[in-house]
Amino acid sequence: MFSYYLKLAWLSSKRTWGMSLLMVLAIALGIGAAMTTITVNYLMSANPIPQKSDQLFYVQLDAWDPNDPYFDNGDPPDQLTYRDATALWQAKKAPRQSIATGVAGVIEPADKEALPFMAQGRANSADFFPMFDVPFLYGSGWDEQADLNKEFVVVITAEINERLFGGKDSTGQTLRLAGKDFRIAGVIKRWQPQPRFYDISTGAFQDSEEFFVPFSLMAEQILGQSGNNNCWKPTESGFKAYLDSECIWTQLWVELPTKADVEQYQSYIDAYADEQHKFGRFARTRNNKLSDVMTWLEQREVVSEDASMMMAMALMFLTVCLLNTVGLLLAKFLGKASEIGVRQALGASRRDLFLQHLVESGCIGLAGGLLGLVLAWLGLEAVKSMYGDWMAELAVLDLNMVLLAILLAIGSSILAGLYPTWRACQVQPSQQLKAQ
Amino acid sequence: MLSMKNISKSFATDNVVTHALRDINLDLAEGDFVSVTGPSGSGKTTFLNIAGLLESSTSGEYWLDGEDISKLDDKGRSRMRNQKIGFIFQSFNLIPDLNLFDNVDVPLRYRGFNAAERKKRIEYHLDQVGLASRMKHLPSQLSGGQQQRVAIARALATSPRFLLADEPTGNLDSSMAQSVMSLLEDINANGTTILMVTHDNGLAARAKRQIFIKDGQAQELRQGQHNIHNLAAV
Numbered sequence: 270m271f272s273y274y275l276k277l278a279w280l281s282s283k284r285t286w287g288m289s290l291l292m293v294l295a296i297a298l299g300i301g302a303a304m305t306t307i308t309v310n311y312l313m314s315a316n317p318i319p320q321k322s323d324q325l326f327y328v329q330l331d332a333w334d335p336n337d338p339y340f341d342n343g344d345p346p347d348q349l350t351y352r353d354a355t356a357l358w359q360a361k362k363a364p365r366q367s368i369a370t371g372v373a374g375v376i377e378p379a380d381k382e383a384l385p386f387m388a389q390g391r392a393n394s395a396d397f398f399p400m401f402d403v404p405f406l407y408g409s410g411w412d413e414q415a416d417l418n419k420e421f422v423v424v425i426t427a428e429i430n431e432r433l434f435g436g437k438d439s440t441g442q443t444l445r446l447a448g449k450d451f452r453i454a455g456v457i458k459r460w461q462p463q464p465r466f467y468d469i470s471t472g473a474f475q476d477s478e479e480f481f482v483p484f485s486l487m488a489e490q491i492l493g494q495s496g497n498n499n500c501w502k503p504t505e506s507g508f509k510a511y512l513d514s515e516c517i518w519t520q521l522w523v524e525l526p527t528k529a530d531v532e533q534y535q536s537y538i539d540a541y542a543d544e545q546h547k548f549g550r551f552a553r554t555r556n557n558k559l560s561d562v563m564t565w566l567e568q569r570e571v572v573s574e575d576a577s578m579m580m581a582m583a584l585m586f587l588t589v590c591l592l593n594t595v596g597l598l599l600a601k602f603l604g605k606a607s608e609i610g611v612r613q614a615l616g617a618s619r620r621d622l623f624l625q626h627l628v629e630s631g632c633i634g635l636a637g638g639l640l641g642l643v644l645a646w647l648g649l650e651a652v653k654s655m656y657g658d659w660m661a662e663l664a665v666l667d668l669n670m671v672l673l674a675i676l677l678a679i680g681s682s683i684l685a686g687l688y689p690t691w692r693a694c695q696v697q698p699s700q701q702l703k704a705q
Numbered sequence: 706m707l708s709m710k711n712i713s714k715s716f717a718t719d720n721v722v723t724h725a726l727r728d729i730n731l732d733l734a735e736g737d738f739v740s741v742t743g744p745s746g747s748g749k750t751t752f753l754n755i756a757g758l759l760e761s762s763t764s765g766e767y768w769l770d771g772e773d774i775s776k777l778d779d780k781g782r783s784r785m786r787n788q789k790i791g792f793i794f795q796s797f798n799l800i801p802d803l804n805l806f807d808n809v810d811v812p813l814r815y816r817g818f819n820a821a822e823r824k825k826r827i828e829y830h831l832d833q834v835g836l837a838s839r840m841k842h843l844p845s846q847l848s849g850g851q852q853q854r855v856a857i858a859r860a861l862a863t864s865p866r867f868l869l870a871d872e873p874t875g876n877l878d879s880s881m882a883q884s885v886m887s888l889l890e891d892i893n894a895n896g897t898t899i900l901m902v903t904h905d906n907g908l909a910a911r912a913k914r915q916i917f918i919k920d921g922q923a924q925e926l927r928q929g930q931h932n933i934h935n936l937a938a939v
Contacts, residue, residue, distance in 0.1 A: 270814065273814055280802045280803070281802070283802075284801075284802050607798070608800050610798075611798045611799075611800060611811075612800075612811065612815075613759070613783070613786075614757070614759060614786060614792045614798075615786070615787065615792070615811050615812040615815065615859070616783050616784070616786050616787020616788070616812050616815035616816065616863070617783060617815050618779055618780045618783035618784075618815075619779050619783075620779075620780065621783070621815060697759075697760075698759045699750075699751075699754040699759040699760045702759070702792075702794055702798060702871075
């Protein structure tokens, strides 16, 4: 009977094509607006590393101004001082730990014809790659020894490898970076976690870096730091003083596979803060936090309230569109009262009629959903053109979103069709048959 | 095959109760052809609607083909309508979007026949009413008489034992009316029981039995070759 109902839906839509078109447009507009905002929110709030997001913890300590908390709500600062981060990293109290900061440097291609160019990079310790499951195309990251020995090794992206080495395996070759020769240890595949959870200090949806070097080189002033740097008291002159200052510009992630590991590490950082307190630092000694990936993103409000508000408004708009559809469907179905009466006389049960009209509602929903997808795509293109490159990765309809759009459209149109369908099934055949 | 005992129907609106039918008693045997006449508003159509399970009576018993109708739910009543009753209406009530083939197909779909069986029945019954060559036409492309013939083909497609006709010739000119009446007589001669409401005394007289309804009460006008029933006195 389903195919029969489909045929009837088609004939019915054809007969009242103007009304059907209005309904399809109403649903399409609602779906288009809803899917545009849902897509952006969905990608913003997606888990960027689902396989181990509950094992990776961001470390926060509070060495900030005793009289003026970093955040109004009293949360500890979002980055660490160099001295605290390196102290915790060197203590190796977690199975894995990654200390990092953003850097920038000029890359000089070996081809003398090619111009040098500025690239964004990351100075991080060896565990960064295995901790965050960074995918390698060639080679690998470096080992702990390279960190300790401050070796000039580098990991580059496939894009840089393509640009400088034509995409061939460049491991072992030399990269001229920031005026120094770096040995290429590995080339990573395209890797763009959304959000870029491991460093959201300069925005959660920035591009991932083009190269990676050992963090220990930061002490050698090889590369310039590139990222947020906040200080609450004056620093003495000289780079060493800067490293020892209370300025925050480094991030520390630890991998803690078990609950016991988390508890132990929390005790450790509390003890560390207590000890520092004795030296006159850490006025808020017990303001130390370990946050897993999703908690951290939530805490830092990666999905802004504006975006959530936009989504709520888009869903309300969808509701308005559906209410319009309810009215149109009601008019359409009640206009078919005589046909419904005839069908009842010829043996259709209320259930048969209910299914027939529900299929018709679903078909309108499907058409609205497909058109809505086109509108959502246009909406996302508009978002990209308005907000620029940083939205490019967020404004993409993936398969999940396409399926969601279609399901949402069919589901909501069936929902919108329930009342009109129920009303249509209440038609008294005897009245309709005589009334003709 | 059809038995009504003390069937009454009343409508209540605010404080006013209107009695459309009062204590109707009727027995129809297999092969009967009964005409129902009466002035406008006498309750003829209400009677036909109750007989065709399109309305429920307020009180009384109604048995059709051995089944107590009052015990049936919507699904059961739909099944009975589909399997045992064929309807012919004054205004034909063909579905305008569907061509003749698909119009006749409607009750067969609800009956659950497979495609081959449906096609066979549709072609046979449209052929019987002389419209096999116009299967793909829409109802609007036919004359009134032809539309009524399609409605008859549709009513007969499920091989019902009981045909209900509500003013089947009411919208037709006299020659077409005669032709449709002849068709109904042929159908009855083949064993289908017919209950026909009409205003036309001439056509009513051609039925084997005649019932006259007035003010919701029924009277059998003349004795046919079947059992005489004591209908409520007028």
